[in-house]
Amino acid sequence: MSTDNRPSVLQLQDVSVVRQGRSLIAHIDLDVRAGEQWTLMGPNGAGKSTLLALCGAHQHPTTGTVHVLGHRLGRVDMRSLRTHIGHVDPRTRIDPRVTVRDAVLTGLYASTSLPPRATPSDEEKRKAGELIGMLGLGAITDSPWSVLSQGERGRALIARGLVTDPDLLLLDEPTTGLDLAAREVLLGVLAELRQLRPELASVLVTHHLEELPASTTHALVLSGGTVVARGEVDEALTSETISEAFRHPIAVERRAGRWSATGAVQAYS
Structure with missing residues (x-):
């Protein structure tokens, strides 16, 4: 469209x-x-x-x-x-003691832990809960950040980035x-955002x-x-453009909507 x-x-x-x-x-x-x-x-x-x-x-x-x-x-x-602006960066250092719910709410304050006098509104709490559920984290809402897998943290960071409705x-x-x-779970979530x-x-x-x-x-x-x-x-992601950008012969393919890249020395020699 x-x-x-x-x-x-x-x-x-x-x-x-x-x-x-x-x-x-x-x-x-x-x-x-x-x-x-x-x-x-x-x-x-x-x-x-x-x-x-x-x-x-x-x-x-x-x-x-x-x-x-x-x-x-x-x-x-x-x-x-x-x-x-919502920002998702896996290198963000969230306080390991905060729960998934509070980690998502930190997005309201652009901080890594809830400020001491933070008082999220009922609507903000509702929004955080909705995002946590949407991203498949409902069962671990009260779990501390320290016990989450990298995949769970990745999804929580997306919820954090969306909590301000950017x-x-x-x-x-x-x-x-x-x-x-x-990775595949996370990319599936990102693809679904276009519909949501x-x-x-x-x-x-x-x-x-x-x-x-x-x-x-x-x-x-x-x-x-x-x-x-x-x-x-x-039009932008082709074998020619990627080979030029990376200064190495690369063959780009797209199947079922996803991309792959392989060396193609013979094709570009």
Whole structure:
């Protein structure tokens, strides 16, 4: 389904970031609209983390303009803006003593434990409980974080990212540390989000094609801080674009909605 008539959630225009004289990303254009599920794909050092920091209102561009949820960075309270963005990062260090319920509620305060005077409303508690159930964690609602598996933590972090009912969800390599079964469960959850929250826009960072949910609609392929390909996913993720980005001959296939990548030295020699 075309999303061209939906509002822009995230827009970058000719954006560059330079740190200590080094160009991290250069001349990036990106327009993410409501309901689109994007991936930022590229090798280590491609600029994915820098770009995600801009998307999450954690840093400013050196040149160019960034609009997040209709607000231009540099003309808005960044801390306030971040409360309207869901962020899922498996490296988040949640207090090991908090329960699953409280871990999800920490998303309301962008903290790793509930602040001492935190008083979530009944509606916020209801929302947290709904997300916990939706993500298959209802049976362990009161379990402490320390006893959860990596897969359970991954799903809880998605609930945490959604508890503020954001319009934009950022996922920073969300399957890091998961075994095969836990990864597939998590990717299934992400695919279901498109049906459960059809207006939610998301941006998922990864350098593994196998870690993309089947619901991915668009892709931005980066290499060396510049754009290799951008657009609808089947046009942007090809053997040619991925081989160029990773500087290695790669054959890309998509079957049953999922991607795989294999070396293809003969095909590109």
